[in-house]
Amino acid sequence: MTDSKYSVEVRDLDLHFGEVKVLQKLNINIHQGEFLVLLGSSGCGKSTLLNCIAGLLEITDGQIFINGRNVTWHEPSERGIGMVFQSYALYPQMTVEGNLSFGLKNARVPKDEVAKRVKRAAEILQIEPLLKRKPGALSGGQRQRVAIGRALVRDVDVFLFDEPLSNLDAKLRTDLRVELKRLHQQLKNTMIYVTHDQVEAMTLADRIAVMKGGKIMQLGSPDEIYNRPQNLYVADFIGSPSMNFLEGMYQDNAIRVGDLTLPMDGYEYVNGGAKAGPATIGIRPEHVVTGELVDRAPVHARVTVDLVEPMGSDTLVYGDLAGKQLRIRMDGQARVRPGDDLPIGIDPSRASLFDNESTARL
Amino acid sequence: MADVGSLNTAAVAGNTVEARGPKPKKRLSRNNIILYGTLIVVSVYYLLPLYVMIVTSLKGMPEIRVGNIFAPPLEITFEPWVKAWAEACTGINCDGLSRGFWNSVQILIPSVALSILIASVNGYALANWKFKGSELFFTILIIGAFIPYQTMIYPIVIILREIGLMGDLAGLVLVHTVFGMPILTLLFRNHFAALPVDLFKAARVDGAGFWGIYFRVLVPMSLPIFVVAMILQVTGIWNDFLFGVIYTKPETYPMTVQLNNIVNSVQGIKEYNVNMAATLLTGLVPLVIYFVSGKLFVRGIAAGAVKG
Numbered sequence: 001m002t003d004s005k006y007s008v009e010v011r012d013l014d015l016h017f018g019e020v021k022v023l024q025k026l027n028i029n030i031h032q033g034e035f036l037v038l039l040g041s042s043g044c045g046k047s048t049l050l051n052c053i054a055g056l057l058e059i060t061d062g063q064i065f066i067n068g069r070n071v072t073w074h075e076p077s078e079r080g081i082g083m084v085f086q087s088y089a090l091y092p093q094m095t096v097e098g099n100l101s102f103g104l105k106n107a108r109v110p111k112d113e114v115a116k117r118v119k120r121a122a123e124i125l126q127i128e129p130l131l132k133r134k135p136g137a138l139s140g141g142q143r144q145r146v147a148i149g150r151a152l153v154r155d156v157d158v159f160l161f162d163e164p165l166s167n168l169d170a171k172l173r174t175d176l177r178v179e180l181k182r183l184h185q186q187l188k189n190t191m192i193y194v195t196h197d198q199v200e201a202m203t204l205a206d207r208i209a210v211m212k213g214g215k216i217m218q219l220g221s222p223d224e225i226y227n228r229p230q231n232l233y234v235a236d237f238i239g240s241p242s243m244n245f246l247e248g249m250y251q252d253n254a255i256r257v258g259d260l261t262l263p264m265d266g267y268e269y270v271n272g273g274a275k276a277g278p279a280t281i282g283i284r285p286e287h288v289v290t291g292e293l294v295d296r297a298p299v300h301a302r303v304t305v306d307l308v309e310p311m312g313s314d315t316l317v318y319g320d321l322a323g324k325q326l327r328i329r330m331d332g333q334a335r336v337r338p339g340d341d342l343p344i345g346i347d348p349s350r351a352s353l354f355d356n357e358s359t360a361r362l
Numbered sequence: 363m364a365d366v367g368s369l370n371t372a373a374v375a376g377n378t379v380e381a382r383g384p385k386p387k388k389r390l391s392r393n394n395i396i397l398y399g400t401l402i403v404v405s406v407y408y409l410l411p412l413y414v415m416i417v418t419s420l421k422g423m424p425e426i427r428v429g430n431i432f433a434p435p436l437e438i439t440f441e442p443w444v445k446a447w448a449e450a451c452t453g454i455n456c457d458g459l460s461r462g463f464w465n466s467v468q469i470l471i472p473s474v475a476l477s478i479l480i481a482s483v484n485g486y487a488l489a490n491w492k493f494k495g496s497e498l499f500f501t502i503l504i505i506g507a508f509i510p511y512q513t514m515i516y517p518i519v520i521i522l523r524e525i526g527l528m529g530d531l532a533g534l535v536l537v538h539t540v541f542g543m544p545i546l547t548l549l550f551r552n553h554f555a556a557l558p559v560d561l562f563k564a565a566r567v568d569g570a571g572f573w574g575i576y577f578r579v580l581v582p583m584s585l586p587i588f589v590v591a592m593i594l595q596v597t598g599i600w601n602d603f604l605f606g607v608i609y610t611k612p613e614t615y616p617m618t619v620q621l622n623n624i625v626n627s628v629q630g631i632k633e634y635n636v637n638m639a640a641t642l643l644t645g646l647v648p649l650v651i652y653f654v655s656g657k658l659f660v661r662g663i664a665a666g667a668v669k670g
Contacts, residue, residue, distance in 0.1 A: 056567075087561075091578075
């Protein structure tokens with residue numbers, strides 16, 4: 001109980017399946033009441049990490065602390081966690097009430113206490129009318145709510161979510177996402193949430209851990225991850241449509257891409273700044289300005305439009321800049337046609353500069 | 363030449379109705395005739411012997427001697443059935459098949475219950491609680507299914523003799539339980555392995571242990587597979603002759619062995635009606651199991667567990 005400012009601590013975690021090293025020397029500290037999202041494409045080890053924290057996978061090396069208690073050798077049920085699965089994993093032969101109380105009965109919680117907790121969870125999740133039904137008679141959204149309820153009744157400090165919304169249709173997913181966020185604000189528990197959906201990650205998280213190949217590529221707030229990605233992978237992975245990458249030569253606080261020079265005035269260098277040599281500049285599609293805003297941007301250029309994707313709220317324009325494709329996010333009301341010559345403005349201080357060799361942010 | 367096209371269509375359809383809605387099907391098409399013709403021939407081929415058996419078992423011996431085996435009985439008599447059940451002689455006993463029936467029941471119930479109980483736990487452990495060497499253990503068990511029974515007959519005789527169960531019903535129960543293991547374990551392992559692993563994980567987070575998960579989560583949703591296993595075992599054990607004749611003695615002969623002794627007795631005249639009745643009586647149990655348990659093959663028992 002020495003260091004209780006962290007809710008969950010993972011120290012030097014190794015997990016190997018035979019020869020395959022899924023997680024290597026992984027360290028992460030999660031604060032009390034934090035909503036942490038593990039984000040990555042499939043096979044990056046995010047679900048594996050969650051299963052290790054839950055105790056459902058035997059780890060190869062390392063330690064896991066929950067609330068300052070070393071739970072490395074504890075059973076999942078002894079770790080003080082509740083878990084929600086992508087496939088809901090409700091017990092099909094039990095009623096909703098049975099599903100909610102199963103864990104409590106196993107823990108030999110007194111009957112009136114079980115009833116009290118089930119009632120409270122059902123109230124929070126608004127599933128009271130469903131308590132006597134079996135999972136087969138519920139819709140997908142209702143099932144996932146019951147699954148969340150099953151974690152809720154356990155009265156634990158840490159909630160683990162394994163892609164809980166991936167099986168729901170788009171509309172329901174958005175609704176439940178908001179509900180989850182509200183639930184977190186209400187309960188203030190620590191939540192660890194695995195997803196491959198960056199919108200879920202951005203909207204829900206206090207901090208996001210972007211993972212790749214069993215390693216954490218960047219750990220930071222959604223704002224940091226989005227605006228100051230620490231490497232090319234994170235920059236490319238976050239944002240849809242993804243960031244424009246223009247390769248060029250860096251020299252004297254400016255990068256030259258083709259015959260276009262982008263002065264990096266106002267750019268906040270990290271990792272000791274940049275040396276002269278090949279580098280890549282990353283520009284978010286929405287940071288390329290058009291219309292009257294062009295005059296205020298430090299760099300001006302013209303692109304030839306070759307494809308337009310209207311999406312209602314905004315319009316995505318594909319153009320050609322210095323021989324490279326450039327994606328530009330414009331207002332949904334903008335009227336652009338392929339072949340148009342479009343004046344654009346770029347503010348390099350909002351861009352990201354990466355070293356070509358190490359792919360790290362400069 | 364659009365006229366020719368429409369003329370053709372009209373000629374084929376027999377009228378000039380425009381195509382709309384479901385396409386009309388011809389009932390007496392060539393495909394249907396072949397399909398139903400084959401089905402009828404095959405059913406007659408399989409049902410005819412059964413018909414002959416039932417008819418013969420209801421006739422008296424004089425009527426059988428006339429020789430019209432397909433003719434329905436002129437005078438229905440249940441005497442052959444009574445004789446087969448209670449009076450037919452097998453060896454020194456003359457109390458019919460009833461003795462064998464009760465022996466078989468005493469063999470069947472514990473063998474089926476024990477083998478399914480053990481094999482389901484085996485399969486569950488092998489599917490969900492992988493331990494070091496569990497795959498090897500499983501492979502060895504499966505290889506057991508491919509070894510011919512005949513090679514094991516004599517070793518089992520010695521084993522049963524040494525543990526004092528030779529000729530005892532308990533010995534035969536033991537043999538049936540052991541021999542049911544490979545195929546049943548395979549059946550249950552594959553079934554449990556196909557269940558969503560999240561369910562197992564959720565139960566672990568909920569604090570259920572090995573037996574808790576087995577009895578309270580997995581077994582309730584696995585009724586169909588238990589029914590399948592039961593059908594397999596009941597038919598297999600009830601119809602067994604080899605083990606029954608080797609590991610028992612006349613007082614403990616199962617029904618199949620007794621049936622053989624009745625039908626194949628070389629003394630006196632052949633009582634075809636009694637033989638037929640005895641055979642039908644012996645086949646009744648698996649038949650009833652099929653009819654009763656058919657209803658239990660409920661699909662979608664696992665519905666609602668996962669995304670649906």
